[in-house]
Amino acid sequence: MSTETALPEKPKATDYASDQEVRWCPGCGDYAILAQMKKTLASMAIPRENVVFISGIGCSSRFPYYMNTYGMHSIHGRAPAVATGLKVMRPELSVFVITGDGDGLSIGGNHLIHAIRRNLDINIILFNNRIYGLTKGQYSPTSPLAKVTKSSPMGSIDNPLNILSVAIGCEASFVARSVDVNTKHLGMCLERATEHHGTSFIEVYQNCVVFNDGAYDYATDRKIRSDALLELEHGKPLVFGKDRDKGIRLSGIDPEVVTLGDGASESDLLVHDEAAAEPSLAYFLTRMHYPAFPEPIGIFRCVDRPQYDEMLNDQISQAVEKQGPGSLDKLFHSGETWTVQ
Amino acid sequence: MSTETALPEKPKATDYASDQEVRWCPGCGDYAILAQMKKTLASMAIPRENVVFISGIGCSSRFPYYMNTYGMHSIHGRAPAVATGLKVMRPELSVFVITGDGDGLSIGGNHLIHAIRRNLDINIILFNNRIYGLTKGQYSPTSPLAKVTKSSPMGSIDNPLNILSVAIGCEASFVARSVDVNTKHLGMCLERATEHHGTSFIEVYQNCVVFNDGAYDYATDRKIRSDALLELEHGKPLVFGKDRDKGIRLSGIDPEVVTLGDGASESDLLVHDEAAAEPSLAYFLTRMHYPAFPEPIGIFRCVDRPQYDEMLNDQISQAVEKQGPGSLDKLFHSGETWTVQ
Amino acid sequence: MAPAEQRKPVVDLDAATVRFCGDSGDGMQLAGTQLTNTSALAGNDVATFPDYPAEIRAPRGTKAGVSGFQIRFAADKIFTPGDQVNALVTMNAAALATNLQDLEPHGILIVNEDGFGKRDLELAGYEHSPLEDGSLDSYQLYRVDMTKMTRAAVKELGLSTKEADRCRNFFAMGLVFWLYDRSLDPTERFIIEKFGRRPAIAEANQKALRAGYNFGITTEAIVRRFAVRPAELPPGTYRNITGNMALAWGLIAAAKTSDCHLFYGTYPITPASDILHELSRRKNFDVRTFQAEDEIAAMASVVGAAFGGAMAVTGTSGPGVSLKSEAMGLAVMTELPMLVINVQRAGPSTGLPTKTEQADLLQALYGRHGECPLPILAARSPADCFEVAMEAWRIATRYMTPVMILSDAYVANGSEPWRIPEMGDLPRIPVNHPGPPTDGEPFLPYARDEHLSRPWALPGTPGLMHRLGGLEGQKQTGAVSYDPANHEYMIRLRARKVAGIANDIPLQELEGPESGSVVVLSWGGTYGAVATAVRQLWEDGASVAHAHLRYLSPLPANLEQILQRFDRVVVAELNAGQLRGVLRKEFLVDAVGLNKITGRPFTVAELVEAIQQELDKKS
Amino acid sequence: MAPAEQRKPVVDLDAATVRFCGDSGDGMQLAGTQLTNTSALAGNDVATFPDYPAEIRAPRGTKAGVSGFQIRFAADKIFTPGDQVNALVTMNAAALATNLQDLEPHGILIVNEDGFGKRDLELAGYEHSPLEDGSLDSYQLYRVDMTKMTRAAVKELGLSTKEADRCRNFFAMGLVFWLYDRSLDPTERFIIEKFGRRPAIAEANQKALRAGYNFGITTEAIVRRFAVRPAELPPGTYRNITGNMALAWGLIAAAKTSDCHLFYGTYPITPASDILHELSRRKNFDVRTFQAEDEIAAMASVVGAAFGGAMAVTGTSGPGVSLKSEAMGLAVMTELPMLVINVQRAGPSTGLPTKTEQADLLQALYGRHGECPLPILAARSPADCFEVAMEAWRIATRYMTPVMILSDAYVANGSEPWRIPEMGDLPRIPVNHPGPPTDGEPFLPYARDEHLSRPWALPGTPGLMHRLGGLEGQKQTGAVSYDPANHEYMIRLRARKVAGIANDIPLQELEGPESGSVVVLSWGGTYGAVATAVRQLWEDGASVAHAHLRYLSPLPANLEQILQRFDRVVVAELNAGQLRGVLRKEFLVDAVGLNKITGRPFTVAELVEAIQQELDKKS
Numbered sequence A, B: 001m002s003t004e005t006a007l008p009e010k011p012k013a014t015d016y017a018s019d020q021e022v023r024w025c026p027g028c029g030d031y032a033i034l035a036q037m038k039k040t041l042a043s044m045a046i047p048r049e050n051v052v053f054i055s056g057i058g059c060s061s062r063f064p065y066y067m068n069t070y071g072m073h074s075i076h077g078r079a080p081a082v083a084t085g086l087k088v089m090r091p092e093l094s095v096f097v098i099t100g101d102g103d104g105l106s107i108g109g110n111h112l113i114h115a116i117r118r119n120l121d122i123n124i125i126l127f128n129n130r131i132y133g134l135t136k137g138q139y140s141p142t143s144p145l146a147k148v149t150k151s152s153p154m155g156s157i158d159n160p161l162n163i164l165s166v167a168i169g170c171e172a173s174f175v176a177r178s179v180d181v182n183t184k185h186l187g188m189c190l191e192r193a194t195e196h197h198g199t200s201f202i203e204v205y206q207n208c209v210v211f212n213d214g215a216y217d218y219a220t221d222r223k224i225r226s227d228a229l230l231e232l233e234h235g236k237p238l239v240f241g242k243d244r245d246k247g248i249r250l251s252g253i254d255p256e257v258v259t260l261g262d263g264a265s266e267s268d269l270l271v272h273d274e275a276a277a278e279p280s281l282a283y284f285l286t287r288m289h290y291p292a293f294p295e296p297i298g299i300f301r302c303v304d305r306p307q308y309d310e311m312l313n314d315q316i317s318q319a320v321e322k323q324g325p326g327s328l329d330k331l332f333h334s335g336e337t338w339t340v341q
Numbered sequence C, D: 001m002a003p004a005e006q007r008k009p010v011v012d013l014d015a016a017t018v019r020f021c022g023d024s025g026d027g028m029q030l031a032g033t034q035l036t037n038t039s040a041l042a043g044n045d046v047a048t049f050p051d052y053p054a055e056i057r058a059p060r061g062t063k064a065g066v067s068g069f070q071i072r073f074a075a076d077k078i079f080t081p082g083d084q085v086n087a088l089v090t091m092n093a094a095a096l097a098t099n100l101q102d103l104e105p106h107g108i109l110i111v112n113e114d115g116f117g118k119r120d121l122e123l124a125g126y127e128h129s130p131l132e133d134g135s136l137d138s139y140q141l142y143r144v145d146m147t148k149m150t151r152a153a154v155k156e157l158g159l160s161t162k163e164a165d166r167c168r169n170f171f172a173m174g175l176v177f178w179l180y181d182r183s184l185d186p187t188e189r190f191i192i193e194k195f196g197r198r199p200a201i202a203e204a205n206q207k208a209l210r211a212g213y214n215f216g217i218t219t220e221a222i223v224r225r226f227a228v229r230p231a232e233l234p235p236g237t238y239r240n241i242t243g244n245m246a247l248a249w250g251l252i253a254a255a256k257t258s259d260c261h262l263f264y265g266t267y268p269i270t271p272a273s274d275i276l277h278e279l280s281r282r283k284n285f286d287v288r289t290f291q292a293e294d295e296i297a298a299m300a301s302v303v304g305a306a307f308g309g310a311m312a313v314t315g316t317s318g319p320g321v322s323l324k325s326e327a328m329g330l331a332v333m334t335e336l337p338m339l340v341i342n343v344q345r346a347g348p349s350t351g352l353p354t355k356t357e358q359a360d361l362l363q364a365l366y367g368r369h370g371e372c373p374l375p376i377l378a379a380r381s382p383a384d385c386f387e388v389a390m391e392a393w394r395i396a397t398r399y400m401t402p403v404m405i406l407s408d409a410y411v412a413n414g415s416e417p418w419r420i421p422e423m424g425d426l427p428r429i430p431v432n433h434p435g436p437p438t439d440g441e442p443f444l445p446y447a448r449d450e451h452l453s454r455p456w457a458l459p460g461t462p463g464l465m466h467r468l469g470g471l472e473g474q475k476q477t478g479a480v481s482y483d484p485a486n487h488e489y490m491i492r493l494r495a496r497k498v499a500g501i502a503n504d505i506p507l508q509e510l511e512g513p514e515s516g517s518v519v520v521l522s523w524g525g526t527y528g529a530v531a532t533a534v535r536q537l538w539e540d541g542a543s544v545a546h547a548h549l550r551y552l553s554p555l556p557a558n559l560e561q562i563l564q565r566f567d568r569v570v571v572a573e574l575n576a577g578q579l580r581g582v583l584r585k586e587f588l589v590d591a592v593g594l595n596k597i598t599g600r601p602f603t604v605a606e607l608v609e610a611i612q613q614e615l616d617k618k619s
């Protein structure tokens, strides 16, 4: 497809589809995320040639092959580092990192946190299926304790990483969470992430039908999801529940669930502020887990912080301003020299 | 020295000194930490042969050579992983990891957070001098923005990692901070860490006299340190200041500094609870930075969480109980077999 | 049970090669495994070759989703699953398209008709159905509507059609079992074991199995069946075993015979992960597994466990070895015993992750910075992995050194009968740890014994406190030393120690004439193919011998003499000539390379032809 | 300024070798650098060898803390800093203890008396003072109380004694400058530049310098001084340059001449860090440096930057290369141009991190899993690093491949005069990026040109969207392919592409006879020592030639013929025989190894002796 160079006026999702046949298991949550990504880019009409998808290794990491953009299916865990080299040299490109819970949090955890703390202007989308899919079902850093898998027949003893808490701990400037099948919400998150300047980090709950099917039933099942999830809205109180009759209030310094009406009114509830300078609230929200709490989805945090790529390139321009464009002949002759006739 | 096998009744610090000449720069903060470590082990009378120091690479990582215990000066950044293999196989040993801000947070960041989240029963002591010492002065992940170093002549553009926030983000069960020259306080932290079951993480402010001298003047200078530091005490309100006239209060969900007397009394202040189940308070404390806030030192958090090494070995015993000690002859003959006469 | 009356003639065969192929979801691996076990139980020698896609489950009906399992069962000793297939069972069009080329001329071709619908044909890239256009006329084509018959067979059990269709592979098995006169008992036992908890499913599979078998009896289409006599295997009790399973069990056995606690620190990677899966199930054998955050941590954890006195092992594949190389350097410097397993796959980089290759030998030898030697062993076949694991640990402990074990995807996933040893008969592996000093002399962690290896002193031992590390150490004391002469001494010593192992391993064996025109060298998983090829050439009286190397570093002491006794040295390997290069360097011998780098094993035929060419050059 | 009246006789020399040694804190590196620049400015050829401890600052007075700087300046072209020292300046007892063995018999020995106190002697391991016990009688021993005289010289400036004592190295310089009739001007200019902001310090250093010089004039003890005529260097403007500096500048020059933006992604490590330090100071040259979290990230960032069209370079030392190996495999698969610099140090593992060695050659060749070839170049001397950097980038871009550059601690930290090129005279390095497609044909990212290299299409180019990765790719399209034949084709193609470079590099040069009894092969930083040794042997009419390799992969096309023209091939290298092994493998030549693995460079003497032995064997 990479032949027709021009993008139509109103691009369609299909304009962003590569000619490669998609090879995930039927029913895999990755399909929904792929579909949303194409829709989002189309709706934002971003020229295909200015988009680059960098991934590591894993089922999720096959993503770039299916996009008619530039892309690299790199090696396990290193996508954020690959993206760093690309972005600092080509700041005008929109660079996406596609990773999984194993790729991004196990082998790639260090690159992830360093990319986030540097606030490089890239979008990192972590497909969290709480399992190693491509290697056929070992537990991952997000698998719950006691999870029985091929490599933990008596149950996992690794306390899972709460990735959003870690991201907030690294002062991430944009943190969001969404669910593979919640297409509208996911689309919104992808669009916001793409617009954000700085590292945008999105955790997407993704169902692995083969090795961890149903891990997110609570978040997708019509019957319970409205009690199990809390949709964050900037400036709105933290209300949730089928009948929007429950909310989150601060008790001491910890959040608690209250039912509106009996003794608690909306005015008592915490109000979401994605732009708060201090990430305290965002941190709280990452600590809320079903069933004790509803799990927040949406934009946890979105603030402006200096971006690594921008600062690096600014130093270049400043240096040129101050010292003038470097002349190698001058440099070579700087310091002590002597001439032999 | 490793010849006299028996430790005296009341061991002295010198009993823990190896015969190797200490080779840090004169005036290096590492000397003070080494001295405290020997004192602490002596005061706890821990048999030398049951102590193992594992380090990575860096000035700080030369530490094991100077202790008359078992030790390994491993490779850059990998000490927590080396310690993991040792500890799960030899849970009865007290295992210490000695690392630096580069060794532990740059190349070794991933191993550090995974050790912490697994809550392996080891003690990790990070010598934070906010610089790469051994390689002669490049900025590290804890160097402040705009820091001018050999590798950042126009100032560092890497937003520093707040390691304690990250540790809390990984649900560290023991988190503490101390200062190299604050010997009594450091000794207390080392002792508490050694007693704690689970991963104990201590950040020690350490002065590099050669490449980052004075980085912690605010924390060591008699004149200002009592206003610049806040000494955490379990169950006590967060009071600080030369005249103990200032304190920390919660405003909304963020901490603020108040002066006792004018409109604020001790009863309004946050009370430290190192044992709180939820790490919210501990997280706040990690967010407080001088000069806006006093920087807390002491035990941020100390809670009980299942330990990786214990759980692993429990599974072994359970398996033996349930299935009986494995017989290879039985295993070999399990499933379909046939005999050829 | 085999039905009483046998209406159709039975043809006796020395061997038969059958391949099941279909969609990843069609259960072909299971079908193959059942036929394998059944044939093994029937006393045949067997060899298998499972072959599946990198995708977990590529979309149904696509070529990318085709999964196959080939098995050869024979009345004599065999070493390979066979080149050409006698009977090919294909569940859909894509499977036919991707596997037909391996079916022998006029071979038996059983197709599941209903896998050839319009969509199936498209996905397989067929313009019109090969079942109709006569393109298959040269084969014995049997069209069977497995779907319909399976559904019918399980009708009264009231399963969903989806569930019913899942029984199709048992129908296919049943038919093949009839065709080769195999007993249904083992499979029926398996069904009860596996599906016992879901009686309906169990019964359905059983019904499908019998339906397939009975279809064979009743169908007019198929007029003969075949039988393969039991093979003459050495007496003993046998089981079928895969390479990864044999390796895992070999590790447990080595731990037992050396009285060590087994630690396996690893990070999942195809095709090594099954070793982790097997070991993690053996906790009651005192086996501790650690799934690390990455391969570097896995390697480092193994160094730590070895320091603590464990039998410390890590396993991975090429990409993981690349990541481990720095920590392996530490392992060499600390001179602690440990094992590093590389189940090789096709590279470079991610390469073809599910395919086999032998291209990591030079990395094993030279893939670390500095002069950093370690012993290397390679397993020749699935069952051989057991012995190699034990031998590697013997060397590691006696010489206080990390040892590398090379396996590959073909050995790891393939299976063969394994003569089960008695644990009591296995050699002990002696391991000593010094106790507290009695003489008051300072402890010397780098003192040397007759094998040049240093004492394995364990933390917890009073009076032996010492520090290890990656910096160069003073000989004897191990204290950090910048003394130039000491550095050269230690570099040479570490090399001499590894080289010395050559005196402690068996002399290289030679199959065939002691001397002659051609000697074929091979290592690792190519043993079977080369051995078979050489035997075929012997039948035409060719003057060719075969030396298969288990020890790649150091090389056996007599290898050079062997090579000198032949006019021509041919090195067969699944890479661009890595062992060949080593032999040229070591012995200045102008060895000829016989190489293949397709991600697939050698076929016997291509080896026979290539070796013949070398023989002809000679005459 | 040199004082008017010269009372003492001046002896003319062809060359002189001086070494300053003292405590890390004594400023010996600075003293050496000043003498170097001064001698270079005086028209001598110079070669230097700084040698400092791994510790930043080991405790004062300890052997571990001794830092030395050796410089040879000559009236002819020289290639090494010399084996034996003519004049040794020692600031304390530890320095004497660790350096005396390198002083020539009856050589000049200048000691700072006050560095021989009780504690100093203990730390240096002396029972009683060597200044007293006559053990130094065979040398021209000059005892100078530098401390006292320096303090006196700077008295009226009212510095603290600590500050005053810091000027001692300038006193030592002054004395040596007098001894070798060197001008003080360059050093005085340096003092003003460096300490201008602290006038008191500047003046103190200047006073100390002159005090030392004047001490030489006035002391009765020293009766003669020496002079070394300017050397006959090719005309041009020269500067003194270290290897790391030349490498950094070569990279910037390569970026300029290829119109690329330079990206340097790295993680600090001795002895490579200075490249980062230098490049990070050159932001106005459009140079972007990225200090990554580790070497893996550094390598990966370079792959990303190369994808984006940058001149992407990473630099490290052995341990870092081990960590980069997996990502280097990705670099090979994506066929993007980039440079990987290995400034080798003594291994294995952490080894002797500040010492030199050449033991990473085999890792450069084979240190990645799978068949993963890439070109390798090595720099022969500090100034040569400049050319090597440019040549490596020419190859990387023309052949779309990562290229490895091997340097070492000796080359990196050593310095020599460099004839400054005119940027205008440097060859352009042509780089092309395809534009948007015009023909509507699908873009083929793995199409091949006459060099077998693929197009470097950049993100941002309409119509050329494509995906790269570590999985095997279909030829031409680059789409993921499991086709066995394609895998072998691509493996062979990547190998052929690299091998083809042999036709695009200069033929191997030979110094000395075209044929004869012995040819000595060397590579990398040993050039100077070998070249000098061979020249000495020529003087006795020995039939020996010297071939120094810059290209280690692929090897020059004519190398085999060269080797065949000599009776004996000797390979001199600072490892256990790595290049030797490669030559044996490639050419089946029974090369002899001349090896040293002490962390120190070859001395000319030991080479002369060893080569002579080979020559003798012959006759």
Ligand SMILES: Cc1ncc(C[n+]2csc(CCOP(=O)(O)OP(=O)(O)O)c2C)c(N)n1
Pocket: A057, A058, A059, A060, A061, A076, A099, A100, A101, A102, A103, A104, A127, A129, A131, A132, A133, A134, A135, A140, C267, C268, C269, C270, C295, C319, C320, C323
């Ligand atoms: C260096 C290296 N180690 C291990 C692997 C094997 N491997 C491939 S993907 C993967 C984990 C995949 O899990 P995740 O990142 O969650 O992706 P998913 O498949 O679940 O989408 C592993 C361990 C590899 N390809 N490379």
Ligand SMILES: Cc1ncc(C[n+]2csc(CCOP(=O)(O)OP(=O)(O)O)c2C)c(N)n1
Pocket: B057, B058, B059, B060, B061, B076, B099, B100, B101, B102, B103, B104, B127, B129, B131, B132, B133, B134, B135, B140, D267, D268, D269, D270, D295, D319, D320, D323
């Ligand atoms: C694989 C590897 N990369 C790089 C280095 C070089 N190196 C040694 S220590 C160090 C950083 C030291 O900083 P830190 O951990 O803060 O320790 P400090 O010296 O400050 O105590 C580096 C980059 C190395 N030894 N190994």
Ligand code: SF4
Pocket: A023, A024, A025, A027, A028, A029, A030, A059, A060, A129, A133, A134, A207, A208, A209, A210, A211, C056, C057
């Ligand atoms: S294995 Fe799981 S994650 Fe991978 S493609 Fe299949 S369903 Fe998706």
Ligand code: SF4
Pocket: B023, B024, B025, B027, B028, B029, B030, B059, B060, B129, B133, B134, B207, B208, B209, B210, B211, D056, D057
């Ligand atoms: S360089 Fe800094 S950290 Fe290292 S020993 Fe010296 S003072 Fe301490």
Ligand SMILES: [Mg+2]
Pocket: A058, A100, A101, A102, A127, A128, A129, A130, A131, A132, A133, A140
């Ligand atoms: Mg996953």
Ligand SMILES: [Mg+2]
Pocket: B058, B100, B101, B102, B127, B128, B129, B130, B131, B132, B133, B140
């Ligand atoms: Mg530091």
